[in-house]
Amino acid sequence: xxxxxxxxxxxxxxxxxxxxxxxxxxxxxxxxxxxxxxxxxxxxxxxxxxxxxxxxxxxxxxxxxxxxxxxxxxxxxxxxxxxxxxxxxxxxxxxxxxxxxxxxxxxxxxxxxxxxxxxxxxxxxxxxxxxxxxxxxxxxxxxxxxxxxxxxxxxxxxxxxxxxxxxxxxxxxxxxxxxxxxxxxxxxxxxxxxxxxxxxxxxxxxxxxxxxxxxxxxxxxxxxxxxxxxxxxxxxxxxxxxxxxxxxxxxxxxxxxxxxxxxxxxxxxxxxxxxxxxxxxxxxxxxxxxxxxxxxxxxxxxx
Numbered sequence: 001x002x003x004x005x006x007x008x009x010x011x012x013x014x015x016x017x018x019x020x021x022x023x024x025x026x027x028x029x030x031x032x033x034x035x036x037x038x039x040x041x042x043x044x045x046x047x048x049x050x051x052x053x054x055x056x057x058x059x060x061x062x063x064x065x066x067x068x069x070x071x072x073x074x075x076x077x078x079x080x081x082x083x084x085x086x087x088x089x090x091x092x093x094x095x096x097x098x099x100x101x102x103x104x105x106x107x108x109x110x111x112x113x114x115x116x117x118x119x120x121x122x123x124x125x126x127x128x129x130x131x132x133x134x135x136x137x138x139x140x141x142x143x144x145x146x147x148x149x150x151x152x153x154x155x156x157x158x159x160x161x162x163x164x165x166x167x168x169x170x171x172x173x174x175x176x177x178x179x180x181x182x183x184x185x186x187x188x189x190x191x192x193x194x195x196x197x198x199x200x201x202x203x204x205x206x207x208x209x210x211x212x213x214x215x216x217x218x219x220x221x222x223x224x225x226x227x228x229x230x231x232x233x234x235x236x237x238x239x240x241x242x243x244x245x246x247x248x249x250x251x252x253x254x255x256x257x258x259x260x261x262x263x264x265x266x267x268x269x270x271x272x273x274x275x276x277x278x279x280x281x282x283x284x285x286x287x288x289x290x291x292x293x294x295x296x297x298x299x300x301x302x303x
Contacts (some may be wrong), residue, residue, distance in 0.1 A: 021160050024118060025149070025151065026154075067254060078175075082096055089162050094118055095158070101195045110162065115150045189207060191209050212261070230279060249283060252282045253285070
């Protein structure tokens with residue numbers, strides 16, 4: 001399947017995403033013994049390297065001041081707590097949207113990342129069936145299976161417990177009350193779990209259902225960036241705009257700029273190796289480079 005897509009001109013980043021989604025979906029299917037699948041054939045498939053892959057310096061990464069300004073735009077917003085958690089802890093969007101109240105301990109001030117939320121489209125399932133990667137049960141249609149599903153995190157190191165900021169705890173307590181009010185207002189049409197019983201997703205739609213990442217970016221993230229004056233999408237001068245995932249890059253870069261030890265950044269980013277966490281996520285800000293050079297100049301002059 002990957003080879004055929006590559007032959008059609010599909011670029012390596014898209015191929016990697018297709019492969020990752022298939023591995024996650026099929027892994028969950030094997031675990032639950034659904035769709036008649038007993039092994040994950042996609043796990044053994046490699047994707048071609050991308051010669052044009054951007055470096056960490058190509059991404060739009062926020063400074064600490066910009067991150068604070070972005071959060072200030074969210075004061076009182078329904079999703080203020082989500083952005084606080086993502087910007088301070090570097091969560092992937094799928095991990096944040098996959099958080100349930102079982103994963104949140106407000107007394108201890110911590111969250112546990114146990115799953116991610118992914119959207120599997122009916123068209124993706126149809127392609128997998130056509131290429132022999134999976135098969136449908138008797139009477140099943142691909143359109144019946146396209147939905148949001150909870151999957152295992154990206155890697156085994158992605159599973160972890162992380163401490164919340166003091167602000168994060170305060171905002172999540174407020175959000176918890178908002179979810180209860182939303183549930184009561186929805187009444188009989190509420191489709192989510194009861195937060196009082198540690199059930200249901202932390203951030204939900206008006207009916208308590210999980211949030212689609214694509215819809216969230218279009219309806220909330222992009223308008224937020226517009227209000228904050230942060231560009232999104234490709235820019236006229238060729239530079240890259242800010243993506244939701246760039247909040248994760250920002251977390252690591254801000255921690256590094258503040259002098260946090262590499263091994264601490266690795267723990268927060270939840271990568272297997274320190275070098276991987278630093279190389280992939282930490283951007284060195286131009287001001288830091290200039291200041292370092294100037295300090296070197298003064299030190300040299302003092303000798």
